[in-house]
Amino acid sequence: MDLPGRMCGELTAEAGEVLVVIGPNGAGKSTLLRAIAGLEPGRVRVGEEDWTALEVPRRRVGYVFQDQSLFPHLSALDNVSFGPRARGRSRRESDVAARDWLERFGIAGLAHRKPRELSGGQAQRVAIARALATDPDVLLLDEPFTGLDVSVQMALRIELGRHLRDFPGVALLVTHDAIDALTLADRVLVLDDGEVAQVGPPAEVAAAPRTPHVARLVGLNLVADGADLIAFTPDAVVVSLAEPESSSRLRWRGPIASLAPHGDAVRVLVHATPDLLADLTPAAAVELGLEPGREVWLSAKATAVSRYGARG
């Protein structure tokens, strides 16, 4: 992929693979999907074909847009059959295929509803069915769960996971949610400022994140130390008012930015360099008299952190 001025990098995916794309806002996640679909310029190769000069309708993609964008004047069935018909199949064939897809998503009973008569989850199922109905080589999903209720997200995530396992092509899913990466991905692609910051299996990326964004997503502290990165969990951090004495510890100092309950613990955000998270018991927090603005020391045992090269 090579988008002039926006993004530069190489990425190769195998057929049948699900790639989850994460990264902060403006990292180029949506731009990547748009480039593959031909909505932005960029070099793209799929199988034996070079798509770079191919017009949008000729690229065999299925695109699930962030805002669903079902055609408002067409029924659910006609939305799904639109793709097959546009790609030259007969009306009857297309309707049969569309009905089949609606059935697979368990919404065949809603075939004749207009998009405005569908709930958010139902509409998103139609949108995904519509993208899959053209038998695309590449499936592109841009934050498909955004704006849905949490319970609906959960159900749809499980359902989508099933369809992605059956999907023979390459699937790319852009998300803000670590759980999508952990549950759906074969590989995670981390974008940062238009560059590929990290690619790897989800467990590996979650355990040894290379960008602050991913560290935050998986709830880890990430500190650069020369050529190395150090990652550790917030409960490995000890908070104290005086400078810790043991020399085997990594230590930081800074004012408390915020305190918030986190499960059974209290999670403290400290403006050190960089920002760090520490978990401690509510009793300890009271005993130390922690409040926003107060200067504290943070330390972590060298044995409780994982240390790895900044460039894999």
Place this chain on the structure above:
Amino acid sequence: MSGPRLGRAPAILLVPAVVAVALLVVPLATLVLDTPWRTLPDHLGSEVVRQALAITALSSLLTVIACVVLGTPLAWLLARVDFHGRRVVRALVLVPLVLPPVVAGVALVTALGRNGLIGQHLPFALPYTTSGVVLAHTFVSLPFYVLAVEGALRTHGSSYDVVAATLGADRWTTFRRVTLPLAVPGVLAGSALAWARSLGEFGATITFAGNYPGTTQTMPSLIYVALNSDPTVARSLSLILLALSVGVLVLLRERWAVGR
């Protein structure tokens, strides 16, 4: 009254508003009140009136058809295709909107008259024919239509066109199955505007097509002639035109209300 009570409407706004209503309503009300109802059936039954009505009905219908057939693609081009000189084309297309109709008529004569630059090479004559009437009407109505439809096309933006393209639809399929259906309210509004403009068109028509009973004499031209000879006839004819335009606009409004 609903809504919060913010106080009385001030006279400085109320008085001009009432004057505006009076200005718009009183002349039309007098037209209705002063109609010679007794002789109305005689006026309506006359050959010349029936001919003028038929020509007005036919030419306004053909004008709307011409606007839809020619104007819809133009509106699409202006709203969706980013070509060089688009702004210039749009500006030129909208000129007839502000052009005095008589000037439009003279321009048509210059171009398509019997001795016009283009007209002298045509194997058929347009001036002083019913086709000439339709041409003049289309010339003045088309900008209204294009403006309304382009606006409708822009309100939906091109996001659905993009979706259709990713599903494999070429531009014609997208236009037919997505863009146009979503722009139907604009097409109807534009048609109503074009139709109303055509119904009342006088200046360009009489300049380019003349005023021949049976071929080019429309209702407005007939009213103009009648006003000089028999004002009561002119008033009766005006009433018919008023009723026609109000009637069709009310009908169209109801259709939109259902469509929404």
